[in-house]
Amino acid sequence: MFNSPIEQVPLQAYLILASLLFCIGVWGLINSRNAVRVLMSIELMLNAVNINLMAFSAYLDGELIRGQVFTVFVITVAAAEAAVGLAILLSIYRNRVTVDMESFNLLRW
Amino acid sequence: MTIAASTELICFLILSVVIIAGGIGIVFLENIVYSAFLLGGVFMAIAGLYLLLNASFVAAAQILVYVGAVNVLILFAIMLVNKREDPKPIKGLQLRKIISAGVCAGLLALLIRVDLTTPWSLPGPTSIGELATERIGEHLFTDYLLPFELASVLLLMAMIGAIVLARRDVLITDVGTGKEVNQGLIEKATSPLLIDKNSSS
Numbered sequence: 408m409f410n411s412p413i414e415q416v417p418l419q420a421y422l423i424l425a426s427l428l429f430c431i432g433v434w435g436l437i438n439s440r441n442a443v444r445v446l447m448s449i450e451l452m453l454n455a456v457n458i459n460l461m462a463f464s465a466y467l468d469g470e471l472i473r474g475q476v477f478t479v480f481v482i483t484v485a486a487a488e489a490a491v492g493l494a495i496l497l498s499i500y501r502n503r504v505t506v507d508m509e510s511f512n513l514l515r516w
Numbered sequence: 517m518t519i520a521a522s523t524e525l526i527c528f529l530i531l532s533v534v535i536i537a538g539g540i541g542i543v544f545l546e547n548i549v550y551s552a553f554l555l556g557g558v559f560m561a562i563a564g565l566y567l568l569l570n571a572s573f574v575a576a577a578q579i580l581v582y583v584g585a586v587n588v589l590i591l592f593a594i595m596l597v598n599k600r601e602d603p604k605p606i607k608g609l610q611l612r613k614i615i616s617a618g619v620c621a622g623l624l625a626l627l628i629r630v631d632l633t634t635p636w637s638l639p640g641p642t643s644i645g646e647l648a649t650e651r652i653g654e655h656l657f658t659d660y661l662l663p664f665e666l667a668s669v670l671l672l673m674a675m676i677g678a679i680v681l682a683r684r685d686v687l688i689t690d691v692g693t694g695k696e697v698n699q700g701l702i703e704k705a706t707s708p709l710l711i712d713k714n715s716s717s
Binding site for chain 2: 415416419420421422423424427428429430431432433434435437438440441443444446448450454457458461462465466467468470471472473475476478479480482483484485487488489490493495496500504506509
């Protein structure tokens with residue numbers, strides 16, 4: 408695996424896998440009633456994007472692996488986002504004593 | 517087809533089945549604790565995909581950050597807000613689910629069409645394989661130095677922000693006057709601001 412180009416699994420297989428995962432994440436983001444599950448769906452979407460970046464980095468940019476650098480940055484930002492998102496969730500839960508997304512309608516009107 | 521190639525193909529198939537099934541489980545399972553553990557499994561399967569793509573450093577970072585930090589954080593959040601509640605039935609929820617499923621299927625069809633019809637410039641340059649970690653280090657300290665430093669500032673901001681948002685207000689007495697001083701960083705009324713008329717508790 409060291410010197411041989413990875414040609415057995417086509418690039419499109421990785422891209423289709425990432426598309427499937429992204430769409431599952433979008434559906435979960437829209438339809439989840441539980442706020443924690445919404446955060447999990449966001450993590451799924453971020454991971455789908457990471458798979459795309461890694462596949463492009465390995466297949467199209469094997470010399471300068473810029474996709475891997477971007478993936479490292481995305482992982483960093485995702486960790487920060489998860490921490491702040493869960494802190495906001497805890498803070499809302501203290502006020503409203505629920506995690507149901509349908510009752511978080513403060514900013515609607 | 518050599519043994520190495522077929523092994524790679526089989527690994528890819530197993531990992532992708534785990535990822536897709538885990539993703540569907542995360543979204544559809546009733547119990548959210550199961551969803552959180554499935555999320556950890558999906559993260560590890562994605563790290564396996566990174567290993568297939570010759571990226572051992574990013575795979576290790578994925579396991580360390582996602583499984584070790586984000587997933588544990590989510591589990592803690594579930595335990596802190598763990599309240600059995602039956603969500604109130606909402607009119608038109610089923611219709612909403614069907615419509616959003618249609619939109620997601622359309623998005624999926626669009627993405628797959630783009631994946632399959634774009635003429636990717638394959639084969640690209642030869643992969644540098646195990647030297648990837650060194651190359652990432654070079655990138656981080658030469659041409660991606662500014663984003664690297666910004667990421668550290670972002671992490672600091674996120675850490676302080678999370679502490680400020682999630683902490684309880686601390687009441688301590690002032691040394692000079694003996695009165696109680698609210699040290700909370702967020703202005704907050706002592707009674708709940710938002711009394712939900714429908715909730716009983």
